[in-house]
Amino acid sequence: MPHIQVIQGSTRDGRFSDNVVDWVHQALKARDGVSVAVTDLRDHPLPFLDQGSPARSPRDYKSGEIAAFAQTVDRADGFIVLTPEYNHGYPAVLKNAIDHAFVEWNRKPIAFVGWGNVGGARAVEQLRAVAVELEMAPVRRSVHILPSVMLPIMKGERDAATALPQLDPQLDLLVDDLLWWADALAAARGRDAVAA
Ligand SMILES: Cc1cc2nc3c(=O)[nH]c(=O)nc-3n(C[C@H](O)[C@H](O)[C@H](O)COP(=O)(O)O)c2cc1C
Numbered sequence: 001m002p003h004i005q006v007i008q009g010s011t012r013d014g015r016f017s018d019n020v021v022d023w024v025h026q027a028l029k030a031r032d033g034v035s036v037a038v039t040d041l042r043d044h045p046l047p048f049l050d051q052g053s054p055a056r057s058p059r060d061y062k063s064g065e066i067a068a069f070a071q072t073v074d075r076a077d078g079f080i081v082l083t084p085e086y087n088h089g090y091p092a093v094l095k096n097a098i099d100h101a102f103v104e105w106n107r108k109p110i111a112f113v114g115w116g117n118v119g120g121a122r123a124v125e126q127l128r129a130v131a132v133e134l135e136m137a138p139v140r141r142s143v144h145i146l147p148s149v150m151l152p153i154m155k156g157e158r159d160a161a162t163a164l165p166q167l168d169p170q171l172d173l174l175v176d177d178l179l180w181w182a183d184a185l186a187a188a189r190g191r192d193a194v195a196a
Helices: 017-029 064-075 092-099 121-133 147-154 160-195
Strands: 003-008 035-040 078-083 109-115 137-145
Touching: 003 017, 003 064, 003 160, 017 035, 017 078, 017 109, 017 160, 035 064, 078 121, 078 160, 092 121, 109 121, 109 160, 121 137, 137 160, 147 160
Parallel strands: 003 035, 003 078, 078 109, 109 137
Antiparallel strands: none
């Protein structure tokens, strides 16, 4: 059974991501044979990276906090990252968390749900490039929450639970893709482990 981590990529007060996380979590829970967990970066108060590259010393954790985050990544077969866009990039807190692991990310699929003036598209494109360096498979499909959906929720004019489901078709396609890759790459990693 693939284990999918939903990573909430913003930590600031009043974050919009709190509106998104339940919607994505429920979409995964609705699938048969999928294990799902949410990782809130607020629960992983990591230092700004102050050690050597995790790529050079795999799973050599310098603190309990780093171990807790990296082992959460290690357990997963795939990821959906929820990301806002800050100054045309993705949040620094998300990059710092990503950089605290390496082999734990390798050869796993990753998909993105973004929001903002262009649906977080610039942040998502940057994250795709980062994912490739982490030897991941960023899936083609993504979900972009545009202002027409986002602003009424932010202003309290609409409830996220009723507004976000208009994007269910896009989210379903993203989940289909992610699960295909999660199964395929878990099998391939399993063969590697047997051969090792
Ligand atoms: C520091 C900062 C920079 C921002 N820059 C952008 C931006 O470049 N593009 C955009 O679409 N929205 C931008 N916004 C607006 C965010 O889309 C909006 O605040 C959103 O709620 C952020 O997600 P969050 O609440 O989960 O942190 C910015 C917000 C902040 C706090």
